[in-house]
Amino acid sequence: MLTIGQVATYLGVTVRAIRHYHQRGLLPEPERDASGYRRYGADAVVTLVRIKAMSDAGVPLARIDELMAASPEQFATSVAAIDTDLKEQISDLKRRRRRIAELSAGDRLFLPEEVVALLDRVREIGLSQEAVRTERDTWILLVAQYPDQVPGWAAEKLAMLEDVAFQRLYLTADQAAGWSRDDPRLEALADEVNSFGGLRAPDTDGKKPILALDALVAVTIMAAQSGKPVPALERLVELCRLRAKPN
Amino acid sequence: MLTIGQVATYLGVTVRAIRHYHQRGLLPEPERDASGYRRYGADAVVTLVRIKAMSDAGVPLARIDELMAASPEQFATSVAAIDTDLKEQISDLKRRRRRIAELSAGDRLFLPEEVVALLDRVREIGLSQEAVRTERDTWILLVAQYPDQVPGWAAEKLAMLEDVAFQRLYLTADQAAGWSRDDPRLEALADEVNSFGGLRAPDTDGKKPILALDALVAVTIMAAQSGKPVPALERLVELCRLRAKPN
DNA sequence: CTTGACCATGACCCTGCGTCAGGGTTCGAC
DNA sequence: GTCGAACCCTGACGCAGGGTCATGGTCAAG
Structure with a gap:
């Protein structure tokens, strides 16, 4: 049984992030030991890996819980929506870069x-x-x-x-x-x-x-x-x- | 003399944004009329236009005040830094898109x-x-x-x-x-x-x-x-x- | 028994505003 | 002169995704 710090370093996330996921309800609170420490089993680690994968991919936390329990079709749909979202953000940033270039060009x-x-x-x-x-x-x-x-x-x-x-x-x-x-x-x-x-x-x-x-x-x-x-x-x-x- | 709402619609920003700029110290508080309303002159409008231009270009508010008072060389340096920043954000988002694609591909x-x-x-x-x-x-x-x-x-x-x-x-x-x-x-x-x-x-x-x-x-x-x-x-x-x- | 490394909760910090809430003001219409 | 609509004011909470204290309990080693 792992402590929160062990899980965190194992997966390369911060302790704070894990607690945040608990608060958001993304990750169920594990059992506590006698002293009140959270104790994590392998199932929690698996869930966390999945969360991290989604989050690294740019899925907003709010949608991760939808996705975790989604059917393959819902999953595909949601993923497509998120991808569209990312595309928009990218072109937005590109627009900004163009403006920046104009700023520096227009002395x-x-x-x-x-x-x-x-x-x-x-x-x-x-x-x-x-x-x-x-x-x-x-x-x-x-x-x-x-x-x-x-x-x-x-x-x-x-x-x-x-x-x-x-x-x-x-x-x-x-x-x-x-x-x-x-x-x-x-x-x-x-x-x-x-x-x-x-x-x-x-x-x-x-x-x-x-x-x-x-x-x-x-x-x-x-x-x-x-x-x-x-x-x-x-x-x-x-x-x-x-x-x-x-x- | 314009009220905050007039300035806002004139420039296409929200009233809230202007007040936010005041709070951040980007835009000096203008004088108030007898009833306490803010009254804006042309100089404030000019400053606001400049703020809007930078902000639209993706300059973080914290850096705008630096830039407003910067010499041309500083300006160029900062703009370059900001552009680099934007580039990073873009490639970051692209990376995320690739991950997303893998998510949906890897069934x-x-x-x-x-x-x-x-x-x-x-x-x-x-x-x-x-x-x-x-x-x-x-x-x-x-x-x-x-x-x-x-x-x-x-x-x-x-x-x-x-x-x-x-x-x-x-x-x-x-x-x-x-x-x-x-x-x-x-x-x-x-x-x-x-x-x-x-x-x-x-x-x-x-x-x-x-x-x-x-x-x-x-x-x-x-x-x-x-x-x-x-x-x-x-x-x-x-x-x-x-x-x-x-x- | 103490020290240092962990753990706990709670609360405030960041960005860039949106959005109430709970007032006061001004303007035109009646 | 008074009514309502449309402004204005301040203050505070909200968002994502946590970072960063503060304060206090716990654990293992020396």
Whole structure:
């Protein structure tokens, strides 16, 4: 008659696991000796071997007791179901691996390649690190809501950045974040923004493309909402809107 | 300012998950409004998008906070580690699928094919269902301790069963389980067993092959240990041992 | 008689949330 | 102004499959 520890080392399972099986009702409690120790016979060992085999094969404990008492047909059916389950889990993990690969490939995070290219470009141009982060965060928000349109929008914006004048404008707007709310340069800047088509916030006209300095709008919105308002940019947005609707 | 439910539906996660991220410290608790509701700004949404992206990619929550604040090199290293992890999990699941396949293929359970063949054979020969189960259980025990030797042993025993005399002996021993302890036929049976080389229990000489009627020994041992002793077979084993060591 | 290796039970820990339970809040409709 | 539906809050238990104490009894050897 074996003790629990002996059975465990014999079969290569832990003592805790065996007690767990008892608790789950998978393995009947054996008789106890005078001191209360569990004493196992060969039948218990056999049952345990079967449990271990199933469990190693990935059968969830809950189904093992079904299987132990199943007829050959039930057995086959259940095994097939479990196998299907495992197949699903595998393809799930594979999907995850693909996503992981995208994460590490997309240098900075879960954005479509067009956006990544755009971010690289604005960094190249000399945009401040903060502004780049804001640009990124804006795109993240956009992706969450318009995943299909985003690549197109990003490509469009990237194309606009070929224009040196637009680049200058973009950089100046970035600088403007440090200006005060009544800085006179804001007026000139607003004029320039308008010459590029003005501001268009994504929520202004639903699902239409965002162009130009929408990120600017986003900056002000996001800053305001996260508790760090940027007065100069707020004012700039105001000025641009005034020019856009002069009536 | 968004409520937790709005953020959740916007991003396609559950409210519970968001609260869970707060609890795990992945997502900082946002400010509350007058009634104690959480109010989320765009920054929180961005953080959540990043968390969701990592989590969807299979990054464990515990590592997400590392990654969120990691430098590009750390990021790459960690991502590689996680990918390795996923690969392992996948091959693990594949291994399980193979085991599952073996389970269902080996009709009656997790035994090497040689043993399955042997079991089929003894069933064919006409061994009682009980005896077949005992035979199976014995092999299960043997596999647990001598997984490498078992296929050889089973093949050897299967070969012996070609001999019709041996078959008869086997069947008679099966019948003997129903005899009384002092049945005179036991003597003759013991003689016959000896003419086939006698009994050899696996524990008798360590790792040497088991032959002939070891299952008989196993029957008595197992029966005794699981509380249902078989007196006639116990006696038979005794007799065989007497003949094996006549001094 | 003590020491170290076992055994017992019970209870808390992990992951990633789901799902009550037992409240309070807000909003639109009447 | 009040009703109900739909939110929100915290706290706690649940799952699989055990790991890991904590606390105390048992056993064999020296």
